[in-house]
Amino acid sequence: TANMSFSVAQRSGVASSGTKACRAQSAVAHPLVPARTAGALKATAAAAAASRSAEPSGAKRAAGIACKAVAAPSTTKMNASAYDIKTLTSWLFKLEKAGTISNELAVVISSTALACKQIASLVNRSGISNLTGVAGLQNIQGEDQKKLDVVSNDVFKNCLAGCGRTGVLASEEEDFPVAVDIADAYSGNYIVVFDPLDGSSNIDAGISVGSIFGIYEPDEECPMDSHDDAEKLVEQCVVNVCQPGKDLAGAGYCLYSSSTILVLSVGTGVYGFTLDPAIGEFVLTHDNVKIPETGKIYSFNEGNMALWDQPTQDYINSLKQPEKWGGKPYSARYIGSLVGDFHRTLLYGGIYGYPGDSKNENGKLRLLYECAPMSYLAEQAGGAGSTGKMRVLDVMPDAVHQRVPLFVGSKKEVEYLESFTKK
Numbered sequence: 543t544a545n546m547s548f549s550v551a552q553r554s555g556v557a558s559s560g561t562k563a564c565r566a567q568s569a570v571a572h573p574l575v576p577a578r579t580a581g582a583l584k585a586t587a588a589a590a591a592a593s594r595s596a597e598p599s600g601a602k603r604a605a606g607i608a609c610k611a612v613a614a615p616s617t618t619k620m621n622a623s624a625y626d627i628k629t630l631t632s633w634l635f636k637l638e639k640a641g642t643i644s645n646e647l648a649v650v651i652s653s654t655a656l657a658c659k660q661i662a663s664l665v666n667r668s669g670i671s672n673l674t675g676v677a678g679l680q681n682i683q684g685e686d687q688k689k690l691d692v693v694s695n696d697v698f699k700n701c702l703a704g705c706g707r708t709g710v711l712a713s714e715e716e717d718f719p720v721a722v723d724i725a726d727a728y729s730g731n732y733i734v735v736f737d738p739l740d741g742s743s744n745i746d747a748g749i750s751v752g753s754i755f756g757i758y759e760p761d762e763e764c765p766m767d768s769h770d771d772a773e774k775l776v777e778q779c780v781v782n783v784c785q786p787g788k789d790l791a792g793a794g795y796c797l798y799s800s801s802t803i804l805v806l807s808v809g810t811g812v813y814g815f816t817l818d819p820a821i822g823e824f825v826l827t828h829d830n831v832k833i834p835e836t837g838k839i840y841s842f843n844e845g846n847m848a849l850w851d852q853p854t855q856d857y858i859n860s861l862k863q864p865e866k867w868g869g870k871p872y873s874a875r876y877i878g879s880l881v882g883d884f885h886r887t888l889l890y891g892g893i894y895g896y897p898g899d900s901k902n903e904n905g906k907l908r909l910l911y912e913c914a915p916m917s918y919l920a921e922q923a924g925g926a927g928s929t930g931k932m933r934v935l936d937v938m939p940d941a942v943h944q945r946v947p948l949f950v951g952s953k954k955e956v957e958y959l960e961s962f963t964k965k
Contacts, residue, residue, distance in 0.1 A: 653705035694738035719779035741879025752881025787914030787935035837891020849899035893951035930963035
């Protein structure tokens, strides 16, 4: 106790007789203090008390607090935003907490993101992992399948089937929708349609490619309950999958380029997440993306222009007239990868188009897993998606691999195109 009183007095800077009295009292109370010393200290204490009574009241208060414990200094709060990052996981949790999405939908999106991470790694290492070139197979559309097409399709199916929240999967690489029925595993109800690797013809040249996906809730009028009848099961799968884009619960794409970017929407705007290889997480980098209302960039494969109908040709020719656009015509940009071209259009504005022609009346893009998800994202960002005649999201599919013309991008640019095609 004596030692404590010394240190407290020193820290407080109070060197008063009150402190000496405190030490004296402590020493007297100790049983090992000799009697003579105790008597001397008692005298000192008495003198200190007399001196204290003569001191002003302020001094008394100072002496009085000399023996009290020193209060701990207030702690400074750490700047929480210094290392704060918003990941896809925390973003989904926030939406789930707010009741915007269900836990099941969050799991489906997380599983899709996992598939995208795996495919990003495969794309980056394709040249040294013997994953370039064709696989020697064709999909139902008669297109040669690249090795990465087949592998990416398996990755998507494994991740989505294993999450326990999906009931039906429909892929560009599958002839028919696949019912999720894994022994000893929980099967959910969500329907996921996807193009596992769009633009795969560019893989060997190292050009941007991507994955596209759309998520639907099950059709209540057609429950997935006839698992014993194979034909009935396929029929139910097709009915569940063939829903208009306006019924999408969520959609997105993942761009594999100089960086891996996952862009998605669950009906509350469009958000972009960039994969950070250091931590293996998608980090929010594009918050609430809004596509510009106009943009002087068009993305069409003009090599097919002679095969297009006259209204579409007239539209393209009008974009090239300098006098119509203040002396500067539109710029043409075409990668040949829907994800790459759409991503640029989403950020910079403009229009992407793949019209029908004399060889392919409805174009080459599939409604369910290409046109509908991209049009959904465009509308969520303030843009539009059209077949040239009607809104893409209003088209009711009559087949899993149905094709439709697609014009998507800035709202005013799509409206300008429709002023030609709707005549």
